Amino acid sequence: MKPWPYPLWLAHRGAGKLAPENTLAAFRVGAGFGYRAFECDVKLSKDGEAFLLHDDTLDRTTSGQGSPAEADWAELARLDAGGWHSPPYAAEPLPRLDQIAAFCRANGCALNIEIKPCPGFERLTGEVAAREAQQLWQGALPPLLSSFKPEALEGAKAAEPQLPRALLLDKLWDGWPEVAEALDVVAVITNWRLMDAALIQRLHGKGWRALVYTVNDADVAQRLIADGVDGVITDRVDFFTP
Ligand code: G3P
C-alpha cells in the first residue's frame, strides 16, 4: 500500500456535536482539542459556490428554509448557522470551502471533503469540489474527496484525476468493489458497524485504506484500531485524544 499521509483521527463535521456542525466555529473547537484532521460536508449554492452543509435543506441547521440549491450564495451568507445549536453561536455563518481551506492550511490540518450533493447535482458538485480543492490546496496535502454518490466521485475524477478519492458506504451494496475500482479510490470509508478485521484485510489487499464513521464509543474504537483501521471519524473530540 502507498504511504497514508492523513491522521488516524478525524473530527466529524468540525467538532461533532460540541459546536454547530460544519461551521468555522466547530473547526476551531476541534482544533482546540488537538485535532489536525477534519471531515465536513460540501454542497453547491444555486450560483455554484461550494459551501458546508449536511442536510438537503436549510431548515435544521440554519435560520433559512428549503433547498440550498435554490438560493444564491449572497442569500446563504446572511443566514445564522449557529443559533440552532446554542446561544453563544448565534450568527455563526455558513462557511464557503475556501474559508475552510484557509483555516486548515493556516493550522496545519488535513481535510476530508465529503461531497454531499443536493439531489440532481451529483456530478457537478464533484467537479466543483475537486477543482476548488486543486486550486486551494496547491503545495499542501490535498483533501481526501469522499462521497456516498459514485456520480459525484466520477465528476471529481474527471475534473482532477490526481486528487485522492474515497467511496463512502452505509451498506455493502452489490457491485461496490467494482465501482470503487472504476473510481480508482485510495480508500473506502464505511459505517463502523460494517467494518471488521476481514473487511479491513480485503480492502488492504486491494491497496485501499479502510476508514470508519462515526465512532463515539471507546470499545468500538479500540477494536477497529486493533484490527488495523486507517482512519476514525468521530463526534467525540472531547473524549478521544487524537
Ligand atoms: O463522511 C462520513 C460521514 O460524515 C458520513 O455521514 O451523514 O454524517 O455525512 P454523515
Ligand code: MG
Ligand atoms: Mg459527512
